[in-house]
Amino acid sequence: MRPDTPAAHTAEADRLLRTAAQYPGDREPLLLRAAAHLELADDRPGATALYDDLLSGNPADPHLIRALKASNLWEYGHEAEARAIIDGVRRARPADAAPWEIAAETLEAHDELEAAEAALTEAAGLLATGPEELPHATVSLLVTRHRVRRMLARDHDAWDTLADRLHTATIPLDELHDPKRLWSLGSSDPTELQAEIARLRSELGTYRTALSRPFPVAVLHWPEPELTELLASYPELETEYPTYRAHLTDIEASLRELAAAGTPNLGIVRATVPSYEAFAASEATHPSQAPLLPQYATTLAARSRALPWPPLRTAPCWCGSERAYGECHGGGVTSAGSGRMQG
Numbered sequence: 001m002r003p004d005t006p007a008a009h010t011a012e013a014d015r016l017l018r019t020a021a022q023y024p025g026d027r028e029p030l031l032l033r034a035a036a037h038l039e040l041a042d043d044r045p046g047a048t049a050l051y052d053d054l055l056s057g058n059p060a061d062p063h064l065i066r067a068l069k070a071s072n073l074w075e076y077g078h079e080a081e082a083r084a085i086i087d088g089v090r091r092a093r094p095a096d097a098a099p100w101e102i103a104a105e106t107l108e109a110h111d112e113l114e115a116a117e118a119a120l121t122e123a124a125g126l127l128a129t130g131p132e133e134l135p136h137a138t139v140s141l142l143v144t145r146h147r148v149r150r151m152l153a154r155d156h157d158a159w160d161t162l163a164d165r166l167h168t169a170t171i172p173l174d175e176l177h178d179p180k181r182l183w184s185l186g187s188s189d190p191t192e193l194q195a196e197i198a199r200l201r202s203e204l205g206t207y208r209t210a211l212s213r214p215f216p217v218a219v220l221h222w223p224e225p226e227l228t229e230l231l232a233s234y235p236e237l238e239t240e241y242p243t244y245r246a247h248l249t250d251i252e253a254s255l256r257e258l259a260a261a262g263t264p265n266l267g268i269v270r271a272t273v274p275s276y277e278a279f280a281a282s283e284a285t286h287p288s289q290a291p292l293l294p295q296y297a298t299t300l301a302a303r304s305r306a307l308p309w310p311p312l313r314t315a316p317c318w319c320g321s322e323r324a325y326g327e328c329h330g331g332g333v334t335s336a337g338s339g340r341m342q343g
Helices: 006-022 024-040 044-055 062-075 079-092 097-109 113-127 136-151 158-166 179-185 190-204 207-212 224-233 235-239 244-260 273-282 292-302
Strands: 217-221 266-270
Touching: 006 024, 006 273, 024 044, 024 062, 024 273, 044 062, 062 079, 062 097, 079 097, 079 113, 097 113, 097 136, 113 136, 136 158, 217 244, 217 292, 224 235, 224 244, 224 273, 244 266, 266 292, 273 292
Parallel strands: 217 266
Antiparallel strands: none
């Protein structure tokens, strides 16, 4: 069960901090999750302290951390510092969409629509110019840009048209981002607000669960040395993973089945035995218990460890073969398997 009170969020942040102290290899994603829980507990200074702690070292994703810090700072009265950080993120021109989108959404949340649109347009010019398939994060950025531009009553440009084309839901983006609808969701009139909520529920239907899920549906990938160690330590799991080759085949087949069923936000998380054993200990469960595997996948995905699937056909395959995905597992699957996935 996810925390839903300030005290529960604080307790979860404390648990994540203890885990980070035990497993320094996972420190960055664990501290980011802890900071998010502190924000939800309204301990924004505590969250800022964690962001500063990460930035004082050599983080893997400093631009993302700075964008999150700026968003948090603005929420408790540090607008000038937040603006300065956002300006710094924009000048750095990160090659990942997430810092751009977080910075722009922070500006949007504080009615800085012109600045948000400018940041998103900069990002689109940097990340969405090639003819190749776009990563999921870049598509999300284009959809956010579409929403902001609708609020500004901008005419469609090429990137808005691209966002429309890539949008897969049955409700068109122009309708979903209708300013009247967005404003009504912020209305102080209870009747108007309730009517708009009811209309959204009716229209979104089966998409509601997918849209509310913050993490991708993730399948576990055990690299061959890790799988060998796992089965040597816990032979009870051999029924789940009879061979390494079958494990790889099952991953691709499971993801294709999910994609064919319309499941969004698919991903792959790389598992390690020490991380899995630590997770089992945190759940007071023995690692040999197969039902623990999908829970472990969920936790890794929640730590932002999931790689989006499918990769670009020209990108390295997820299996680690160093071959292009289109020439490796993206070239076809002849059998289906169960996989270990998030519920």
